[in-house]
Amino acid sequence: MSEKTTIFWFRRDLRLDDNCGLFHALKSGKKVLPIFIFDKEILSKLQKNDSRVSFIYQEIKKINLQLLEIGSALEVYYGKTIDIYNSLSEKYAIETVYTNHDYEPYAIKRDLEVKQLLTSKNINFKTYKDQVIFERNEIVKKDGTPYKVYTPYSKKWLEAFHFKGIQLYPSEEHFENFNKSKKNQLLTLNEIGFTTSSIKIASYNISSGLIDQYEETRNFPAKDSTSKLGTHLRFGTVSIRKIADKASKSNDITFLKELIWREFFMQILWHFPHTTKDSFKPKYDRILWRNNEDEFETWCKGETGYPLVDAGMRELNQTGFMHNRVRMLVGSFLCKHLLIDWRWGEAYFAEKLHDYEQASNIGNWQWVAGTGVDAAPYFRIFNPTTQIQKFDKDLNYIKKWVPDFQELTYPAPIVEHKLARERCLETYKKALVDF
Template identity: 65%
Template sequence: MKKKVNIFWFRRDLRLDDNLGFFKALQGDFPVLPIFIFDAEILDKLPEDDARVTFIYETLQSMRNTLQNEHDSSIAMFHGKPLDIFNTLIEDYTINAVYTNHDYEPYAKTRDIAIKNLLESQNIEFKTYKDQVIFEKDEVVKKDGNPYVVYTPYMKVWKETFKSHNLDIYYTNNFLNNLIEHTRLPNLSLADIGFKTSTQKIKPYTVTPTLIQRYEDTRNFPAKDATSKLGPHLRFGTVSIRKMVKKAIAENNEIFWQELIWREFFMQILWHFPHTAERSFKSKYDRIQWRNNEEEFKVWCEGKTGYPLVDAGMRQLNETGFMHNRVRMLVGSFLCKHLLIDWRWGEAYFAEKLHDYEMASNIGNWQWVAGSGVDAAPYFRIFNPTSQIQKFDKELNYIKTWVRDFQELTYPQPMVDHKMARARCLETYKSALN
């Protein structure tokens, strides 16, 4: 007779401790079979040396090793379409329930409805939990139930709501003996899923008391290595948001805390307004007549615009999969406003390159620089890519690190005149919006 199990489906929560869905599964009445699915629907769109896939793979192997060595268990690895994988699992096991954590992106929501319907047709419960945010969906909304579309009032209500919220940590160690006893669950190599090990590496995060305390003073200067590198770890759940908020509170740093709240603000915007994945939040901005010059886009992508701070950001991104947040605003503004290239082009390029790519934040921030999103910069705010150097890289340390030909004769002349581009942008936006 087939063994009766509960399944826990790891997704954006690649950690064994303080993982709510995993915690709940382990407290059930049946042994837990942990699984991970390399989703072909997502992977087929990525380059074979994608650093994020390498990171996910290596993290999972580390988790498997821990479970094998310490708990006589493992994680079953699969590659394919989730619906097909679950059809196979239903044949191989008697499944009581499938546990997982919520995912809020449009594709994930559609996928999860299909999985839920399949499981329920077999009388299998599909149980999902809130794990990657403190507040989700309708938990922080206006008194009339409508979502906030401006960050500051959202942030204030978020903090008020938080005061009466118990920030529990879900320690799983006491329950890991409830895992299925099987150290040889199916494994995969990167080659099995069509990938190879990336030369780019996702850096460990740094959330020391010193970094948090100095965060406000140092975070705007790209030459300083003063950002937490938390992005990819929050994205893939190798770190718990609950533990990070506890750290921010312990150090009493409002700015660091508010950065974590920005992430949730953009997540609830995407949840309430899924159309923003493809269209402007402010619909009239979809009337803008973008120039969309492919040659100019290529120059921007390669970091050869002739504006050193823009080029430094793009070259840092291309070489490392990371770009300093202050510089992201500048390169985004330059693409949309100096070159009049659709924000969706930039959003797609960042989605391909950024290790910390998070759909909600990427879309939210690109629409912010284009002026088309929630709480966006006004369209007439156009960053001057030269004066920004004086503000944020006065000693040229960041520029010299990434633009190695900066003082060479080979370094390109500015591809567009700032004054002309500014006037052209204002004229184009005005004619679309009026």
């Protein structure tokens, strides 16, 4: 065990090209052992046929095949991360562990524990920015405090982006520095307690045509005009730097601004980790939610009697995806029409959405509930019927996902819109008036 080992730990960066932490590991002059850990603490909360686990497995198999071609291999482990590193430190004479930053509260806690363990064994732990263009405190106000409103944040983000430009990290040019290995046996999905999901994660589309026409087409769910990029950014199968660079070259920066929204919510979660459980605006935690479990179940199944709401929920349940415009409607409907706590909806999306990203999901749910930063005002209540005329007037999206919407078997509306609106306004006002 005398020969020193350098490890690169794949996480939310499942690719070999333009991978910042991997680039620095390969450039260190040491032979690099690539590893991936299926984290038991994360997996234990998921259903055994979770399509995201199948997707991750598929992507690490791709990485392993590329590594086998150059005489290396990916070592894959399953267990508690801290236990895995304990055993790795006994198996190898580790000098340094390289990886990329993760910003979610669980990941921050996990990485701190790993760093403390490694430090106690005189092992270096180096992490790098990779899944965002700007992180943490890089885009803040002049006084150093975080932005809580998107528009000024996005302006400063764009200024910094145009000033600094894009720096790529061509990890793919240094494959000769991977260690040589004869191992090529990955764990199977069954060995980590999972089965292959029947739901497949869609490929992404970032053609110039889609980006250039994004503003014109993005609000119409019947059109196949969304990039499906979210899952790939979530797990790092694409480089955010390459995506942002391409988006910035379009005459219309609407698509780029969607990427900025992602980073806005990520820095909000970084600065305000309590928002995973509590409303950003404390007074909104005084709302007396109705939290009717039967109505929540009806919403989950897509049987509310409002075709556009039901279409969105059925699309989610069957595919793991929902169009963004419809996400706003179904979220607003749950919180404002049914007066069900946004945290219930957030948890359901966390279970079902392929592109679930904690920061964006919490940020957007708090937005529709009126409880978060830069949120929709509480009196903004989407009308689920007039939204059809605006965004699906030919009913193509509804016909696809709710083919029974004109049949006698289709349920009557779970609540009358006007009544729900008045009840919502009264409930919110009651909670906020004395604060």
